[in-house]
Amino acid sequence: MKNTRRNFLKVAGITALGVAAGAGKAAASYLPHYDHMTPSPEARTAKRWGMVIDTRKFHSADDYKPLIEACHSYHNVPEFDGPQEIKWMWLESFHHTFPNSHAEYLSEDVEHRPFPLLCNHCEEPPCVRVCPTQATFKREEDGIVMMDMHRCIGCRFCMAGCPYGSRSFNFQDPRKGLKKENPEYPTRTKGVVEKCDFCVERLAQGKMPACVEAAEGKILFGDLEDKNSEVRRALAENYTIRRKPDLGTSPSVFYII
Template sequence: MEKLERQETLENVIDRQLGKRSFLKLAGLGIFTAAVASLPSILSEASEETGTNTKRKFRYGMVIDLKRCVNCKACTVACKLENKTPPGVVYNPVIEEEIGEFPYVQRRWFPKPCFHCDNPPCTKVCPVTATYKREKDGIVIVDYDACIGCRYCITACPYGARYFDFGENYPAQQTEYGRVPSPEFHGAHGLRREGKSPVGNVRKCTFCLHLQDENGNYTRPPACSETCMSKAIHFGDLASQAGGLCVTHEGCNLKQLLVERKWIRLKEELGTEPMVYYLL
């Protein structure tokens, strides 16, 4: 894992979030694809030009304080409970590694939700436009009714944020738990049915979309952030002129944090512009 460490000014951070981005960043296309690729690029450019101001309203993201994170994995489980994800579908795992040699040794870890990249590689590859980045808030979601389950987006995500729903169930599915609705399932908070979407779909973290869309105010933190034992996961609007107020912990200013603290984003070199920052 390569990490770029850098400290940026407030202006830089804001610019980067609000700045217009060329969609013609794909390098390494063979001659066969260049012609093909240019067409939609032009289209995208055009749409960018016309809609910049009205569409880019919010850019929701997370600032995760690794000084606080204790590797309890409450976020992982809270997400499962909130979204009723099946076995093997985990929107926010905690990644861990050990470095050093006894007695100079450390275990390092970080929770890894979807980064809701500003330049998401996953949405571009979808053959049926089933996954996309919402213009209004930058949340990357999958339309389960459209996804054909080809899993191309899983391969395209550099961060392992996408999971295929194989239709597996927890043993509890046979109990009353199977009648507990999930906010994600087809038809407002429906039940999980065999062979029906999202079974056979690719699934991912949505920043708890149902909570965000509930009143359109983005006043509720995603489940991982809410439950976090050390309050390490800050969620909020990184594009807000008011300074990226964190909806999780009232009074906490995300942009201020990004200026005051050192931070990294993962695989920055890919140009994906993750919307999840890790404070070091």
């Protein structure tokens, strides 16, 4: 059934009233697609999860392939032949990754180095503010920006609000784009948005994110609020940059260049 603009506004209006009437923090606790996930005694916790990517240790796009494959295969990210692209992690050039960088005489090595992109799990996420159904929300306990696909109505406001292009919309059934399905992670449906979730389900099992595990030490992951954590030590010892920090979103992903 094709939704007209009038029907969409009606649904959005009803949803907004429902949220205002008492949905409150329901999105933070109602995640049916994570019902299979029970935190283990070994669960990893943090006040604010952050990632530090040492791009000096990656020399070509091929070096990132195992990371992207680990992420996409674990999370059932589909692949289609054609214009539609669903991506949780992907590569871009320096100038596309850091368009606001004003380095006039950039080294050739850095300028031509590929950079991995993913959701930045911002401390001030604009996507959360514009979502009318609380399908996108930030976890209070650790700062991870989450997606509840069951609440998503496909309005794509979050895609418009995200300044990093970190979200993808399923214009067609994503299950048709899976070469092999991972039964440990739920598949999605047509008409919803999806993105990186910092492997929150793996953290609950005491594991590291799939890309971090595949990086074998080239990507660090830890608590940005803990000054003794590995990520904080890496930030103190190296020059790092973030994507579009001038927007005031305070991204949680840092790049050592």
